[in-house]
Amino acid sequence: MENLNLILPEIFISLSIMFLLILGVFKNDSSKITFNLSLFAILITTTITINETFSVTRETLFNESVVIDTMSSLMKILTLIGGFLVLVISSTYLKTFKIYNIEYPVLILSSILGMMVMISSNDLIVFYMGLELQSLALYVLATYNRDQLKSSEAGLKYFVLSALSSGLLLYGCSLVYGFSGSTNFDIISNQLNSNEYVLTFGIVFILVGLAFKISAVPFHMWAPDVYEGSPTTVTLFFTMVPKIAALTVFIRFLYVPFLNLIDQWQMIIIFLSIASMVFGAVAAIGQTNIKRLIAYSSIGHIGYTLAGLATASNEGIQSSIIYISIYVVMNLALFSCLLMLRRKDQYYEDIEDLSGLSKNHPLLSLCMLVILFSLAGIPPLAGFFAKFYIFKAVLEQSMFFLAIVGLLSTVVAAFYYLRIIKIIYFDKEKDKYDTDHSLWLKFSLTVSTILILLYFIFPSQLIEVVSRINII
Amino acid sequence: MNFPILSSLILLPIIGALFLFFTKDKEGNNLTAKYVALFTTVVNFLISIYLWISFDQSTSSFQFVEDRTWIEGFINYKVGVDGISILFIILTTFITPLCIISVNNSVKNRLRDFLIAILIMESFMIGVFCALDLVVFYLFFEAGLIPMFLIIGIWGGARRVYSAFKFFLYTLLGSVLMLVAIISIYWITGTTDVVQLYEIGIDVKYQNLLWLAFFSSFAVKTPMWPVHTWLPDAHVEAPTAGSVLLAAILLKMAGYGFIRFSLGLFPVASEVFTPLIYTLSVIAIIFTSLIALMQEDMKKLIAYSSVAHMGFVTLGIFTLQQQGIEGSIIQMISHGLVSAALFLTVGVVYDRMHSRLISTYGGLVSVIPKYSILFMLFALASLGLPGTSGFIGEFLILMGAFKDNFLVAVIASIGVILGAAYMLWLYKRVVFGKLINEDLKKMLDLNRSEYFILSCLAVPILFFGFYPDPLINTIEVSVTDLINTHNTNIASK
Numbered sequence: 001m002e003n004l005n006l007i008l009p010e011i012f013i014s015l016s017i018m019f020l021l022i023l024g025v026f027k028n029d030s031s032k033i034t035f036n037l038s039l040f041a042i043l044i045t046t047t048i049t050i051n052e053t054f055s056v057t058r059e060t061l062f063n064e065s066v067v068i069d070t071m072s073s074l075m076k077i078l079t080l081i082g083g084f085l086v087l088v089i090s091s092t093y094l095k096t097f098k099i100y101n102i103e104y105p106v107l108i109l110s111s112i113l114g115m116m117v118m119i120s121s122n123d124l125i126v127f128y129m130g131l132e133l134q135s136l137a138l139y140v141l142a143t144y145n146r147d148q149l150k151s152s153e154a155g156l157k158y159f160v161l162s163a164l165s166s167g168l169l170l171y172g173c174s175l176v177y178g179f180s181g182s183t184n185f186d187i188i189s190n191q192l193n194s195n196e197y198v199l200t201f202g203i204v205f206i207l208v209g210l211a212f213k214i215s216a217v218p219f220h221m222w223a224p225d226v227y228e229g230s231p232t233t234v235t236l237f238f239t240m241v242p243k244i245a246a247l248t249v250f251i252r253f254l255y256v257p258f259l260n261l262i263d264q265w266q267m268i269i270i271f272l273s274i275a276s277m278v279f280g281a282v283a284a285i286g287q288t289n290i291k292r293l294i295a296y297s298s299i300g301h302i303g304y305t306l307a308g309l310a311t312a313s314n315e316g317i318q319s320s321i322i323y324i325s326i327y328v329v330m331n332l333a334l335f336s337c338l339l340m341l342r343r344k345d346q347y348y349e350d351i352e353d354l355s356g357l358s359k360n361h362p363l364l365s366l367c368m369l370v371i372l373f374s375l376a377g378i379p380p381l382a383g384f385f386a387k388f389y390i391f392k393a394v395l396e397q398s399m400f401f402l403a404i405v406g407l408l409s410t411v412v413a414a415f416y417y418l419r420i421i422k423i424i425y426f427d428k429e430k431d432k433y434d435t436d437h438s439l440w441l442k443f444s445l446t447v448s449t450i451l452i453l454l455y456f457i458f459p460s461q462l463i464e465v466v467s468r469i470n471i472i
Numbered sequence: 473m474n475f476p477i478l479s480s481l482i483l484l485p486i487i488g489a490l491f492l493f494f495t496k497d498k499e500g501n502n503l504t505a506k507y508v509a510l511f512t513t514v515v516n517f518l519i520s521i522y523l524w525i526s527f528d529q530s531t532s533s534f535q536f537v538e539d540r541t542w543i544e545g546f547i548n549y550k551v552g553v554d555g556i557s558i559l560f561i562i563l564t565t566f567i568t569p570l571c572i573i574s575v576n577n578s579v580k581n582r583l584r585d586f587l588i589a590i591l592i593m594e595s596f597m598i599g600v601f602c603a604l605d606l607v608v609f610y611l612f613f614e615a616g617l618i619p620m621f622l623i624i625g626i627w628g629g630a631r632r633v634y635s636a637f638k639f640f641l642y643t644l645l646g647s648v649l650m651l652v653a654i655i656s657i658y659w660i661t662g663t664t665d666v667v668q669l670y671e672i673g674i675d676v677k678y679q680n681l682l683w684l685a686f687f688s689s690f691a692v693k694t695p696m697w698p699v700h701t702w703l704p705d706a707h708v709e710a711p712t713a714g715s716v717l718l719a720a721i722l723l724k725m726a727g728y729g730f731i732r733f734s735l736g737l738f739p740v741a742s743e744v745f746t747p748l749i750y751t752l753s754v755i756a757i758i759f760t761s762l763i764a765l766m767q768e769d770m771k772k773l774i775a776y777s778s779v780a781h782m783g784f785v786t787l788g789i790f791t792l793q794q795q796g797i798e799g800s801i802i803q804m805i806s807h808g809l810v811s812a813a814l815f816l817t818v819g820v821v822y823d824r825m826h827s828r829l830i831s832t833y834g835g836l837v838s839v840i841p842k843y844s845i846l847f848m849l850f851a852l853a854s855l856g857l858p859g860t861s862g863f864i865g866e867f868l869i870l871m872g873a874f875k876d877n878f879l880v881a882v883i884a885s886i887g888v889i890l891g892a893a894y895m896l897w898l899y900k901r902v903v904f905g906k907l908i909n910e911d912l913k914k915m916l917d918l919n920r921s922e923y924f925i926l927s928c929l930a931v932p933i934l935f936f937g938f939y940p941d942p943l944i945n946t947i948e949v950s951v952t953d954l955i956n957t958h959n960t961n962i963a964s965k
Binding site: 373378379380384388391392394395400403404407408410411414415418421425426437457459460463464 | 514542543544563607610611614615617618621622625626632633636640641644645648649651655656658659
């Protein structure tokens with residue numbers, strides 16, 4: 001008999017989704033209660049997962065097709081917290097656009113469920129199921145503001161391109177299955193040997209599919225349009241949560257089944273990393289819409305995360321996970337600021353709308369200052385440490401080219417972050433924005449900014465937690 | 473455990489800034505905020521004086537060392553001072569209160585935020601000079617960019633945005649290579665602790681590349697020719713207090729870095745690259761002096777003169793002679809005082825006439841005599857007249873240079889003459905001559921606070937000019953030890 005306790009979080013969240021759907025169908029005006037219940041469900045799931053982290057080192061289930069280990073638990077916790085925060089700060093935005101419906105929390109919960117399956121997968125089929133569950137929920141979320149043309153366009157674009165990448169991914173999976181005779185990661189790892197050249201195609205197809213999901217260059221084309229068109233809260237979700245899951249899967253793929261083939265994939269990852277870092281930095285310079293700019297900046301940040309993965313060392317993986325954790329916090333903070341740019345039920349998304357913000361809203365601008373300098377990687381803020389760990393791991397492997405290109409692209413990237421700061425602090429002021437924000441929005445902004453600002457006082461804690469992840 | 477005096481020097485301005493942050497911002501002349509900032513910095517100055525008094529001059533080892541685990545098994549928060557760094561700390565704590573007194577007229581809006589930026593800047597600058605761990609040093613070195621960017625960008629002149637960006641990106645570009653070098657040092661030797669690194673030494677085969685990486689950062693910050701172009705822009709656009717901090721202290725971070733890290737950690741590479749430094753320094757001295765001669769804008773002229781003076785400093789450091797290095801340190805201290813004073817004197821007339829162009833002025837001596845006397849003192853100190861601190865520095869540097877390389881020393885001496893030429897010509901055009909511009913007649917002489925600031929700067933300039941012993945005694949043992957270690961390192965490799 002399998003120990004079903006290990007997948008209790010997934011079971012609980014599936015049951016909650018069903019219950020919330022039934023509740024939504026049978027009860028009128030149930031959006032508020034669904035929101036609250038879904039928050040509650042996420043909280044309980046998080047508690048269960050945290051509880052699990054302390055008791056489990058590595059367990060497998062269902063013929064080793066699902067794995068529960070330290071990395072999966074940590075990444076699930078991160079996903080759940082991300083999902084929770086997105087839900088709590090969305091309500092005002094959704095109400096403004098009159099899309100405060102039960103589907104929103106249910107879709108978010110489903111995609112979280114998909115991601116949790118992805119994170120725990122140790123088998124090609126389980127992985128693919130999880131991936132599709134989260135993707136389908138995300139397509140709908142992208143079009144969620146259905147009365148707006150841009151939102152529908154974003155959803156359609158995302159759907160078409162994502163389906164294409166899923167196809168490639170599936171094709172790669174079938175090639176890998178054909179050469180190894182199994183869909184299980186551990187078995188594949190034992191069966192593969194690097195002499196099979198066709199196998200390289202399989203790996204490349206899988207990497208292309210995954211690179212699409214995390215929007216690494218050159219598979220990033222969808223990101224700016226989708227980020228810009230989707231409702232802001234959904235964009236926030238896009239930039240944080242699916243990336244955590246996709247990164248975990250990336251790590252799992254590279255370091256469990258394909259570890260022996262490191263010569264084949266290392267160059268690909270280095271290329272993806274360098275291309276993303278450089279392109280993300282250069283392309284963001286000309287942007288005028290903040291969400292589009294964030295899309296390019298997130299491409300750049302994914303480049304740094306991939307640089308950690310390219311090192312093929314435990315330090316590298318740990319530094320990538322630290323990077324993505326800090327990035328999630330910075331993103332949350334930045335979007336909280338963005339959601340505060342509201343005047344008379346209208347949200348502002350252009351960089352020009354920030355002009356002279358510091359005169360009317362000194363505290364908000366100070367938060368943005370901290371966040372933007374942190375995103376640019378200036379010490380002593382958290383963003384610097386994230387990059388510092390990555391480059392520490394990269395230089396341990398003597399990959400000087402990667403490190404120097406990465407650091408030079410931070411200088412280019414610093415330019416567009418500085419440009420926003422310039423607009424906030426040096427330019428003429430505009431009208432005031434509303435200040436009656438929800439308590440949760442203020443809370444998430446304050447807490448995340450303080451975390452970014454004061455991370456340098458206690459940097460050891462995060463490292464300690466992450467250092468328990470030893471894949472290789 | 474002794475009282476953590478260096479950490480309190482670093483933390484005190486931050487606490488002051490926090491306090492200001494929670495006070496209410498008033499429009500106009502916010503006296504409360506100013507007094508709070510002034511009080512904090514004066515207390516900091518007194519602490520640093522106490523530091524100097526209790527400093528043991530007979531040893532070259534680091535004193536007041538604090539060593540705390542920061543990132544487990546990787547970085548320690550380690551600070552300490554020796555004869556080389558202590559003077560820079562005192563310079564920082566001395567200049568900052570003067571900056572704060574001087575903001576009377578130059579900063580019109582958001583005075584509280586300006587003071588917060590200055591206080592945070594002070595804390596980072598002190599951190600740079602007492603960090604004994606490469607990562608901690610880098611952290612402070614880079615963090616200083618944030619407040620300075622805001623000081624130039626928010627309170628600067630017409631082209632402030634361009635200058636702030638140029639300043640930030642130039643410095644950042646130089647520094648990222650240093651970060652690569654620091655992490656590489658960690659992987660080569662297993663530590664980033666400077667004291668341990670002095671003992672272990674770094675393998676000769678890595679030294680050249682690492683030296684170049686550090687050089688890229690320090691050369692931009694110094695600034696050395698040809699990467700000096702950010703400095704005139706930043707100086708001209710920054711408000712007076714910002715220019716003062718920039719010239720008096722920020723530039724010294726690089727000179728200090730050259731002595732502490734380039735010489736200390738990479739002795740062999742320093743020897744190898746001495747010709748490069750000589751060439752760049754000599755070009756800086758001659759070329760920027762000539763540029764300074766042609767300037768129409770007073771602040772720009774002083775900015776170029778800073779580049780030339782820093783050229784002397786780098787020249788002196790890499791003579792690798794006792795006199796040369798001591799001269800460089802004294803020159804840095806002296807330049808810190810003199811350039812601060814010169815920027816403040818320009819600030820004084822700028823506040824009254826709102827013009828920095830030399831052609832606006834002329835014949836000031838008959839209108840504002842007190843000002844003219846002090847201006848003369850600072851101009852003479854800048855060109856290195858005997859009896860001012862500028863002389864001691866330049867003289868020692870040239871003495872070291874003559875020992876090491878005759879040709880370089882001769883060319884550098886020509887730079888001294890050019891320095892006299894542009895400073896005296898500037899003084900002549902501004903202060904002497906006919907009073908043509910009618911508006912100048914209404915100018916008021918120095919008010920009390922300006923008089924106070926400028927006298928505060930004039931006293932040490934004259935005092936150390938006649939009696940440099942306190943400075944030399946403080947640095948002597950450390951420099952001797954540095955040279956000895958350097959020579960044994962070279963001999964053994």
